[in-house]
Amino acid sequence: MNHPYGLAIPDVQSGADERRIAIDRVGIKSIRHPMRIAGKGGGIQHTIGVFNMHVQLPPERKGTHMSRFVEILNGRDREISIASFEAILREMVGRLEAESGGMQISFPYFITKAAPVSGVPSLLDYNVSFVGEIVQGLYRFTMKVLVPVTSLCPCSREISIYGAHNQRSHVTVTVRTPALVWIEDLVRICEENASCELYGILKRADEKYVTEKAYDNAKFVEDIVRDIAVILNTDERIEAYTIEAENFESIHNHSAYALIERDKIKG
Amino acid sequence: MNHPYGLAIPDVQSGADERRIAIDRVGIKSIRHPMRIAGKGGGIQHTIGVFNMHVQLPPERKGTHMSRFVEILNGRDREISIASFEAILREMVGRLEAESGGMQISFPYFITKAAPVSGVPSLLDYNVSFVGEIVQGLYRFTMKVLVPVTSLCPCSREISIYGAHNQRSHVTVTVRTPALVWIEDLVRICEENASCELYGILKRADEKYVTEKAYDNAKFVEDIVRDIAVILNTDERIEAYTIEAENFESIHNHSAYALIERDKIKG
Amino acid sequence: MNHPYGLAIPDVQSGADERRIAIDRVGIKSIRHPMRIAGKGGGIQHTIGVFNMHVQLPPERKGTHMSRFVEILNGRDREISIASFEAILREMVGRLEAESGGMQISFPYFITKAAPVSGVPSLLDYNVSFVGEIVQGLYRFTMKVLVPVTSLCPCSREISIYGAHNQRSHVTVTVRTPALVWIEDLVRICEENASCELYGILKRADEKYVTEKAYDNAKFVEDIVRDIAVILNTDERIEAYTIEAENFESIHNHSAYALIERDKIKG
């Protein structure tokens, strides 16, 4: 069927809606875009973010303006700067004429580490997410860091004549905070509370060191999450947290898993 | 270092813990196991589930008994039967000596559909999750169904002389319910509120039908989630729900997305 | 623009093509369907397959008949039986009027294993693919099995006072064979040539056993692939093979990897 059209192209999303149901989140999902972020030492890191952006839609509004979200990503420098995360969020909520909205950015982040004996430097990669929300003008920020580590099993060590099963594990810490918390700080907490941390380059003396260190620091997933909880409980910058540890067990084809969550404000 | 060992192998997890921190969830994750489930028509369907199982751990307990979770999966028939989902969950919490615990099973589920004009039958596959929790003896059940559909854009249809961009979309409905709700029923709600539903086999007359039907039923993601919310609001079996629609936009390399959530009990 | 239509619906794919370019593969991809397969012991296992199906298209043909592929999946019992794999393939090539074609089915497969000391039985899951081709009437079959195992590092063991880093590894064997080779047989070859195999349930005595066994059988990825190659070289049923080992290193955030391939026919 032909749709007759004149010089004006109708704006279908701008009509009123009759169902009278608000929508909690409407927007775009899984859009990739270059970004840059300042590190704890001061340097600038270039990386690639995957963005989800949404606003709340009141009952009377029929639809949102999807292209405006993409304009916000493309309207600044080619690379989105994380320093302006709150500003971007407020701009988004403003331009989409909403009272509430949120944005999540997930990106790889690299830290230079020195091997523990040889000192040889190499990068290690971590998965980071920043989540911001504006709820009736108030800004809330949550960050999440996934840190790959070594975990070694205390039971296996105790009961075996020699050796102890160990594996790569993922420790994920999610914190809600009004203050500045560096990615590097959360990474340190996770790495220091695993059996041992990971390195890109390990020379033979380093490999001996990490093998023995993991053996000396046997921990169940229960230990890893509790030890991190002890630290986050006393860190006043942190209002709420979730701590997860997942061991990709070397002796099974499934994972061992533990989670602790706490909201210090809500109790 | 040798670990001297006698005839007894120490039970490392059974000691007391000094950090005095409870763990909200500890258990196993991502274990695959065959299962069977009864369909609405009465037939039995065999499929493969991915299981996550956890219990709560009180502050004084050092660790859980990971192998007991796997014993529960392997202790019945080779195939886990969903009919006994609550029973399995209560057995798990009992055997792990916990007050609370939960289990999530994710599995593909098939429904036979007849093409709309030719009537040729074919299977369509859906992703389903069952989530059960026991909290201090009380059982709560949530089910989630991901339904792939066609969505066609009202704006594109209105403003174009001919054609309208359309795409595959995922509509996901999560409901908490004390009553029996068939997977088939949630699937119907999603399929009836998309622009059109999907079929495995479409002969030419069917392809004409679905093309024109989608064109007649243009819907934004906002419309899809609102129309489903209208229905779930009046379904008394449903205590709480989350409705999501994600369009894999054919004109962009990102998705349009909308979500509505409501808990009728908590308000 | 209206398309005038009469009672006949044009068959667009049946015209001749002017570019005169053959298409090596045309068909459908990533379609899920229930299936069943006989195991080595004789029992029938129900599982879910992901199917890719294609035929070759000669230069003069404009297009294939996509729905016929789906009809072949849906035209038999609800569950596709692997026993008829070659028959399904020949039916596909015939119904699509092609000289050549192929089909790939990927599915999870479960084997019951007894824990090494306690004898407690549990399932372990493996990823299997069957690939069949008909090339001008001749049938060729390739099977691929991904076996998760434990690998323990010889270097780490030699240089450390105690302990040795180990991890979950994936050993993948792909074999082309005119004879019957059981999935269970390829799995055994991989499991026997790792540092140790995996089990779903391990009681304490079993955990001690596997910890010490892995330590006694330290192997690099180079060793794993070479040891399997020695065996496959002498197995006359196997015309060609690819062997891969990937360690998800517990001390790094990357994998160690090795591959050997050999075609005994082509040399």
Added chain:
Amino acid sequence: MNHPYGLAIPDVQSGADERRIAIDRVGIKSIRHPMRIAGKGGGIQHTIGVFNMHVQLPPERKGTHMSRFVEILNGRDREISIASFEAILREMVGRLEAESGGMQISFPYFITKAAPVSGVPSLLDYNVSFVGEIVQGLYRFTMKVLVPVTSLCPCSREISIYGAHNQRSHVTVTVRTPALVWIEDLVRICEENASCELYGILKRADEKYVTEKAYDNAKFVEDIVRDIAVILNTDERIEAYTIEAENFESIHNHSAYALIERDKIKG
């Protein structure tokens, strides 16, 4: 068991191997690292690469030196520069004392596009892989680009009174070339031979344009791959190619797929 150790830490990989089997590929897999690449216009783009690096291992050598691969990644600027891809590869083969080796880098790549009517600029992201091999001193380079596009079905358009089903599709072109071929050039070939290309930002006039353009350029997967083959056949820079098109069909829950491959040298 204690391993006595002195000041020297044994080099376990340096012994001779008795199985006398060469290994085709040994190295590291799935390591992420920042990189930069020059674009066709001259600018430098920062992105994140996933690297696989391997060498061949002769029968007499027991093992390779895994850490040397990581040293090559970390031994230059923090960001690997693609301009030195062949140099990195030759360095790798040299430092690992091998006759043959290869490297694969997969990374997201962004191109600025102007919306077709409004001219509003926005980025679009593509998945690119570079694969280099040194075989006995000779260097071979292959590049692969995955381009997301719109495809619209000719059959659906012809048989329907109004509308035509369309969807997002992935067109992937892999070319082996001794000459310089810009990513932008391969992207253009794919985008110009789809029903329509994608854009990040589309204002209403642009959405009308792309909707009508796709409708005017209805193509099966068979057409997309043939049209691109016609072009690559006449491009003398290209020695060999593989062309794939995968439609994520909006009316089915599976994909339509086609592939053409040709090696102009081998015939």
